[in-house]
Amino acid sequence: MITRRKAVPLIAGAAAAAVLGSYGLLMARNSSGIQSRSLREVLEEAGRTGLSDRYLEFLEWLAEVSKKVGEGREPTIALMSESTALATQRIERDFYLATGINSKLDISPYPVHVSKTLSSLGVGASIHDAVAVESFDITLYSRFFTPIEEVMEKFRDLTYGRFNLQDFNPLALNLVGVYPPREKVDTAGGTVLLLPFSSPTMIHFYRRDVYEQAGMNPPEDWEQYIEDLKMLNKPGEGVFATAMQVGSDVGIVTELNNFVYSFGGRLFELGDGVIEPVMDSDEVVEALRVYTAIRPYADPASISYDWDTVATAMRRGRIIHAILWQDFAWMMDDPARSMVVNKVAYKKNPAGPMGSFHQFVGDGVGLVKNSKNLSAAWLWLQWATEVGTRIMLTLDEKSKVVPVRMSVLTDPSIQSALNRHEFGSVQVVKEVLDSGQVAYIPPLPRANQVFFIMGKYLRSAWAGSDPRKALKEMKREIESIGPLLY
Amino acid sequence: MGTSKYRLVIDLPREVVVGGELKISFTLYLDELPPLKHYSGYVSVTFTLLSEDGRTMARKTVNNHIQDYKVDYMYPGHRWGPYTITINPDYSISSSRAQLYVTLESEEYVEDPLGIPVIATRPNPTTVPVGEIVLVQVFPLFETVALGLSVAVAVSILMYWRIKVRKRTV
Numbered sequence: 001m002i003t004r005r006k007a008v009p010l011i012a013g014a015a016a017a018a019v020l021g022s023y024g025l026l027m028a029r030n031s032s033g034i035q036s037r038s039l040r041e042v043l044e045e046a047g048r049t050g051l052s053d054r055y056l057e058f059l060e061w062l063a064e065v066s067k068k069v070g071e072g073r074e075p076t077i078a079l080m081s082e083s084t085a086l087a088t089q090r091i092e093r094d095f096y097l098a099t100g101i102n103s104k105l106d107i108s109p110y111p112v113h114v115s116k117t118l119s120s121l122g123v124g125a126s127i128h129d130a131v132a133v134e135s136f137d138i139t140l141y142s143r144f145f146t147p148i149e150e151v152m153e154k155f156r157d158l159t160y161g162r163f164n165l166q167d168f169n170p171l172a173l174n175l176v177g178v179y180p181p182r183e184k185v186d187t188a189g190g191t192v193l194l195l196p197f198s199s200p201t202m203i204h205f206y207r208r209d210v211y212e213q214a215g216m217n218p219p220e221d222w223e224q225y226i227e228d229l230k231m232l233n234k235p236g237e238g239v240f241a242t243a244m245q246v247g248s249d250v251g252i253v254t255e256l257n258n259f260v261y262s263f264g265g266r267l268f269e270l271g272d273g274v275i276e277p278v279m280d281s282d283e284v285v286e287a288l289r290v291y292t293a294i295r296p297y298a299d300p301a302s303i304s305y306d307w308d309t310v311a312t313a314m315r316r317g318r319i320i321h322a323i324l325w326q327d328f329a330w331m332m333d334d335p336a337r338s339m340v341v342n343k344v345a346y347k348k349n350p351a352g353p354m355g356s357f358h359q360f361v362g363d364g365v366g367l368v369k370n371s372k373n374l375s376a377a378w379l380w381l382q383w384a385t386e387v388g389t390r391i392m393l394t395l396d397e398k399s400k401v402v403p404v405r406m407s408v409l410t411d412p413s414i415q416s417a418l419n420r421h422e423f424g425s426v427q428v429v430k431e432v433l434d435s436g437q438v439a440y441i442p443p444l445p446r447a448n449q450v451f452f453i454m455g456k457y458l459r460s461a462w463a464g465s466d467p468r469k470a471l472k473e474m475k476r477e478i479e480s481i482g483p484l485l486y
Numbered sequence: 487m488g489t490s491k492y493r494l495v496i497d498l499p500r501e502v503v504v505g506g507e508l509k510i511s512f513t514l515y516l517d518e519l520p521p522l523k524h525y526s527g528y529v530s531v532t533f534t535l536l537s538e539d540g541r542t543m544a545r546k547t548v549n550n551h552i553q554d555y556k557v558d559y560m561y562p563g564h565r566w567g568p569y570t571i572t573i574n575p576d577y578s579i580s581s582s583r584a585q586l587y588v589t590l591e592s593e594e595y596v597e598d599p600l601g602i603p604v605i606a607t608r609p610n611p612t613t614v615p616v617g618e619i620v621l622v623q624v625f626p627l628f629e630t631v632a633l634g635l636s637v638a639v640a641v642s643i644l645m646y647w648r649i650k651v652r653k654r655t656v
Binding site: 104 | 515521524525557558559561562563564565568
């Protein structure tokens, strides 16, 4: 029986419950429910299906460890607008969906990238947490980066168990990752400042259809190459035998370096803490003579061309041959960009007396010392260089990125792709890197100044001045700016 | 020069309490540019909230030149965001629901071999409806407590009166 004494607290309790209940009910209407979904479901909803088990396993690890990253979850990654970076960006949402880390990709053309990143790093502004660097620019950046080994030690619990520096292509790691670079794979010393990100390598692009129609084989050495150029140059029909990168300082130097190595010469030698210009040797003189002998059969507009414009001439069907960066190969078979779809083939460069050599300018990504998002940037960098990620980048039709991780090459999908014509350029670069037949320019301090001087004298030789005299004067002017210390 | 494809993913509350802020999260993906274009150098996203009778309750624009949203180049594949913006609608405009529209503007560039932009094109701005938001009239805590207490007092009086009546009957 309810007495008056009992009734009062009961009624008060009911009233309080009613008040709280009604308020809670109103508030609940305004909040959304929390849904719990697996990472695989989240990725599938974003259209990311068919991902490999290994990659998913890595993403699940990322999802778990990224919870430990408290502060600093917005790393800014500065990359150059080249095919590897753009392909990475296309799948970068995987990293975001797995970790919730809001990484920002700041992708710019090379000259803008260098000036933007160096100016902010130089004044100590922590705008970028990870920065891509061309191998020959590393001297400009080295003091701003934390060695990767230190990062691995500092963030042991944020380092993937299967991450292994030894799995990176040894050539790419030694010439791009290690500073000072190791020109020989078995050399000791140096620390890893950059993780190799891409491996731009120059190879021989040629029109397969033209050679098939003529019943000829492509040239094997520079002598045959020039003979073929003579035969194929038909300016009256709007077709030139080739085009050259004479308009760009970096372009003409890197293009020539393929010849220089094949004749047994060197433009620079890496000494103990100093880079010596040695480009006045007989071998380099001979290489430059052969290089300039191509001029009569090249598109005369080569005087204003760089690698982009040579690639454009190739994909528009205006030239038959090009010594060009493999990164452009994907464009040749893109119907939206190319008039020579399925007509271009790839091979090693023509050989000189010392064999066939290929200019290599890899780039890598370093972690900035004063970064406020270092742990998040480290997770991002592991994702960007992880084997599963790299398999997708290689198979990406719009990039065909050369693998920088050795394990990528053991993947069945990659092995199968490398046998297909569309991936012929990747196969050629793989063979080049495996054989170590690379031409290389060491990390130059004041690189812009040195390239400017070299471009000036090489263009003069290309236009007809004496190669020996041009190279002697080039060396003297480079020496006049002081020792190239690194 | 071809078609560009942008994808805007918006996280929008179904309801907003009248008097409160409206928080909208968005991410813009640049999925595709025509082959001849290299990047988008300027994007602007404008959110417009309209009442049932078409009056503007709020408008907010963000673009990639604003410091907090800054990015210089957007190449195909770029993810801009997620960002969360706060909008304060004009609640003096009476409406039980509001419609959110978003307008996208962009400038797309072709660059020369040195990376210098040489041709800028401005595709026609596109406006699309995003969704409807219910404007909820919620009693604030004080009013809710006052109302609840007055109901409780009324119920107490009623029950006390019934107990008293039952006792008297017994």
